[in-house]
Amino acid sequence: MKYDLEPGYMIAGKYEVLEKLGSGWEGEVYRVRERAIGVERAAKLFYPHSDARNRATKFYARKLNKLRQCPILIQYHTGERIEIRGTKVNVLISEYVEGEILASFLKRQPGKRLTPFEGLHLLHELALGVEEIHKAREYHGDLHEDNIIIRRKGLSFNVKVVDMYDWGVPAAENIRDDVCDLVRILYDVLGGKRTYRKQSPEIKYIVSGLKRSLITRKFRTAGHLRRHIENMEWE
C-alpha cells in the first residue's frame, strides 16, 4: 500500500503537501506547510498494517511529548486522523528538520566516509543528544543512518534523530542497544569493514570489534560514551 500524495494535496484541510521526504516500513513522511500560519512542518502518515489499534502513532506521539526537552528529538505538534481513498490514516505533525539524511550525506563525502576526527565529532554530538533520552530512562530503539538528520555546523554537526521504535517498557537492555547502535554508526561512517583494520587504537577501543559485551562493559549509557570521547587519551 502507498499513499503517494501529490504536492498541493491538503491534509485535514490544514496542511498543504510540498514534497515527499521519505518512506519506510511504517509509513510516508512529507514536508507540508501549515496554511493558517505559513510554517513548514513534517507530516508522518502511518500505514494501517504497522499501526494496529493506532499503537505506533500513539507510541511515537507520546514518547516525543514526554521527551520534548531533548534537543536531539523533533518536536511533536499534533495528530490528525484522515481518510485517503477509503482508508483511515493517522497523521503525526511535527517539526520539520532541515538537513540531510546521514546515509545520503555520507555518499557525498570523499571515499563515502568521514575522517576519524569528523566521525568522533559526529559520535560525540549523537551521544550528547541520546544521553538526554537515557537520563529520562528512555531509549530511541532504532538508531541508524536513515533516522539521523545531519547538518554541518562549525567544527561539528547539528543532529536530529527521528523514528523511535517501540520495544516495550524501557529496560537497561534497550539503553545498551542504543549505545551499541551509536558505536556501530561510528564504525559505519568511518568506512566499515573496508577501513576498520587500519583504524587507530583510539577508534578500535571504542568500536571494540563491534562486540556487544565489550562495548557495553566500557559504556553503559550514551553519557559514558560521551564522557569517554571528551577525555580520551591519544597515543
Ligand SMILES: Nc1ncnc2c1ncn2[C@@H]1O[C@H](COP(=O)(O)OP(=O)(O)O)[C@@H](O)[C@H]1O
Ligand atoms: N521531522 C522531519 N523532518 C525532516 N525529515 C524527516 C522528518 N521525519 C522524517 N523525515 C524523513 O523521512 C524519512 C522517513 O521517516 P521515518 O520517521 O524514519 O519513517 P519510517 O518509519 O518510514 O522509516 C526519514 O528517513 C527522513 O528522511
Ligand SMILES: [Mg+2]
Ligand atoms: Mg526511519
